[in-house]
Amino acid sequence: MRAALTSPAARPFRRAAALLAGLCATVLLAGCTTAGKDAVAQGGTFDFVSPGGKTEIFYDPPSARGTIGKLSGSDLMHDGKTVGVDDFPGQVVVLNIWGQWCGPCRAEAPALEQVYEASKNNGVAFLGINVRDNQKDKAQDFVTDNKVGYPSIYDPSMRSLLALGGKFPTSVIPTTIVLDKQHRVAAVFLRALLAEDLRPVVDKLAGEQS
Structure with missing residues (x-):
């Protein structure tokens, strides 16, 4: 040979x-x-730091929070429509990065929906970012089956996540990022959530003075 x-x-x-x-x-x-x-x-001023590999990171006081870049993309459930963070001015925004192929994403979906329903009238918006799902219909089935009431960006290539800056760990799915009313990063969760994990955070941010 x-x-x-x-x-x-x-x-x-x-x-x-x-x-x-x-x-x-x-x-x-x-x-x-x-x-x-x-x-x-597109990265804004947000600089991700996870001391000691923590899976819960909080940025306080508010002056310590960085802004993200422009984050928007195709609406998963409505062809031809774009949805993004700028659609929710003056509101707390909960960003959830998910995939229908992800077991923990399925596990946390009811908890996220619970907090969304409880807080949407208090100035809190939710926006999902669906990633690595090349079969759009399966991602749409996830939304329907789990009765998700908030919109999601359809982003199989994860291009929209460039807005979070180059250091952000896009390999961790699910991830939840909570933005304050000025759309600065106030908290990051690098794991699946329970309602009791998220509710106090959004309530606190909703009560902050703009």
Whole structure:
């Protein structure tokens, strides 16, 4: 086998393979560079920090909170419609990153809906971000089956998450991010939630002076 690989007849194939590999590397590098620029442009002032690997991070006082970039995308349940954080001016916004393939996402869905229903009339909005679901109909079935009343961005490629900045751990699903009334990051949960985890946080933020 080694003799065949080093024979003169095999050399053109080896050169072609090397050229193809170099081309692929160039394309990948270009893609990473573009994404990096987008992340910087869209990232706002929020700088994610998780001391000691904590799964609950709170940013207080309010002056310590950073802003995210413009976060919006296609509405999962309404073709041709866009939904985003800017649709909820002056409101606390709970961002939940989820996928229908994610067991913990299914487990926390009733708790999120419970808090949404209890707090939506107190200036609290919810916005889901559906990721890594290339089959849109399955993600829509998740919303219907779990009776989710708030909108979600459909983002299988996770492009909208560039608005959270380059350091944010997009590999942790589910993740919940709570924005205050000025849409600054007030809390981050890198795990599935119970209603009693989230309700006190949104109530506190809803009661803050703008």
